[in-house]
Amino acid sequence: MLFKKVPEKYSLSADFSANTDLSVAEPSGDQTWWMPDIKRRELKQLMQRQDRKPLFNYLLWLTLLVGTGVLAFFTLGTWWAVPAFLLYGTIYSSCDPRSHDLGHGATFKSRWLNAIFCNLCLFMTLKEPIDWRWRHTRHHTDTIHVGLDPEILVTRPADLLRIAADFFFIMQAKGELKAIIPHAFGVVTHDASHYVPKTEWKKMFWSSRFYLACILGVIAWCVAIGSIVPLLFIWGPRFYANWLNYFGFLSQHAGLAEDSYDHRLNTRTFTMNPVFEFLYANLNYHIEHHIYPSIPYYNLPVLHKMIKEELPYTYTGLVDVSREVLPVLWRQAHDPGYFTSRTLPPVKASRVQPAFSAAPAPAE
Amino acid sequence: MSKIWVRACATSDVDEEDVIRFDHAGSTYAIYRSPDDEFFATDGLCTHERVHLADGLVMDNIVECPKHNGRFDYRTGAAKGAPVCVNLRTYATRVDGGDVFIEIGD
Numbered sequence A: 001m002l003f004k005k006v007p008e009k010y011s012l013s014a015d016f017s018a019n020t021d022l023s024v025a026e027p028s029g030d031q032t033w034w035m036p037d038i039k040r041r042e043l044k045q046l047m048q049r050q051d052r053k054p055l056f057n058y059l060l061w062l063t064l065l066v067g068t069g070v071l072a073f074f075t076l077g078t079w080w081a082v083p084a085f086l087l088y089g090t091i092y093s094s095c096d097p098r099s100h101d102l103g104h105g106a107t108f109k110s111r112w113l114n115a116i117f118c119n120l121c122l123f124m125t126l127k128e129p130i131d132w133r134w135r136h137t138r139h140h141t142d143t144i145h146v147g148l149d150p151e152i153l154v155t156r157p158a159d160l161l162r163i164a165a166d167f168f169f170i171m172q173a174k175g176e177l178k179a180i181i182p183h184a185f186g187v188v189t190h191d192a193s194h195y196v197p198k199t200e201w202k203k204m205f206w207s208s209r210f211y212l213a214c215i216l217g218v219i220a221w222c223v224a225i226g227s228i229v230p231l232l233f234i235w236g237p238r239f240y241a242n243w244l245n246y247f248g249f250l251s252q253h254a255g256l257a258e259d260s261y262d263h264r265l266n267t268r269t270f271t272m273n274p275v276f277e278f279l280y281a282n283l284n285y286h287i288e289h290h291i292y293p294s295i296p297y298y299n300l301p302v303l304h305k306m307i308k309e310e311l312p313y314t315y316t317g318l319v320d321v322s323r324e325v326l327p328v329l330w331r332q333a334h335d336p337g338y339f340t341s342r343t344l345p346p347v348k349a350s351r352v353q354p355a356f357s358a359a360p361a362p363a364e
Numbered sequence B: 001m002s003k004i005w006v007r008a009c010a011t012s013d014v015d016e017e018d019v020i021r022f023d024h025a026g027s028t029y030a031i032y033r034s035p036d037d038e039f040f041a042t043d044g045l046c047t048h049e050r051v052h053l054a055d056g057l058v059m060d061n062i063v064e065c066p067k068h069n070g071r072f073d074y075r076t077g078a079a080k081g082a083p084v085c086v087n088l089r090t091y092a093t094r095v096d097g098g099d100v101f102i103e104i105g106d
């Protein structure tokens, strides 16, 4: 086999949803996640959404996408097509990180704007919305918990070939197609059966059928005209221009502690230049996003400044963070017990809030 | 157990368009103040994964859970879509002399 088999312990083992039709509803027992020391009034302020700021951002993104797309089209048949498509593809691939905040419903104040852009971005990045939504929900409940989180990008021992293949989005696309195809035929995958409630299955089947029909449609179009140009514009960019997302996504959790209840130990925050942060939709403030998924992407840098003293070192760019991540993964290929242990600042006024446990003593 | 009225908080404890947590006899509740200055009460834990809704965001008549952003209409308890599929239980409220009471029990 080309790729190493993922160890059994990483496959989902517990049903997971309190939504009645999945049997076990104890996602994290009585564990509590670390929370920063932040006042409710400030938090509320940070959670406020608006339409103007994200709409401007999204219209700018779409304008850049169309502009570079036209440019790329006119360079076809020349060597200029290489940089032109790389530029178009990089802008196109921004759809993936953008879909995260949108998927949480945190980007726009208006629900319909959120729904339109969320579905558009997920479609562009080949992620079927129903399966992804429930899968991602689980990732947020038990971030990097073995056997509970279906979105662990690098399992241990690290498979370097698998990691390298994802530079071209290959493993992720394979994973998405391995769900879309059976779901389109009404067969629920092992993973989805653990996190998607039965009440959502029908919706997931129809959504997958739509995705499969579109994929086959574009392939048929390519065959009919004897050219791969349509694929260069749709979905193709996720493969040939995945570089920014690749380093971004790898930096989020890979090589860090498993089974921790502190996002500072299993997640990284790193800053980037304004252009990269625009394309990556501020998902580089990843500790902050995990602690408060309700906070829209445009307020994550503000939150970062507010809680900075309670966070471990913030990496100053993709090169800085990759200098830590890549050697760790290299070592994890041979030493599955190894991980990066992050140094936390001394405990200040931080507090722990009960997250999943029922209320303790009455506060009358 | 028959129904009883229990004092939950002072009206001034809850900001407009906000929610606070109220614990009583081993149970936890969420007390809301709507933009129209009305008070409402629901179970305190999200029906998805039992997270305290008092840490969430209130927007008009909706409370959004802080964990996975599931939404409920806190006036009726209605779940408004994935990942929340089960409605919240609601409780009657009344305001008396600057205090908010909720009616609990079977």
Ligand code: FES
Pocket (backbone or CB within 6 Å): B046, B047, B048, B049, B050, B051, B065, B066, B067, B068, B069, B070, B071, B083, B084
């Ligand atoms: S715990 Fe409330 S939406 Fe998941």
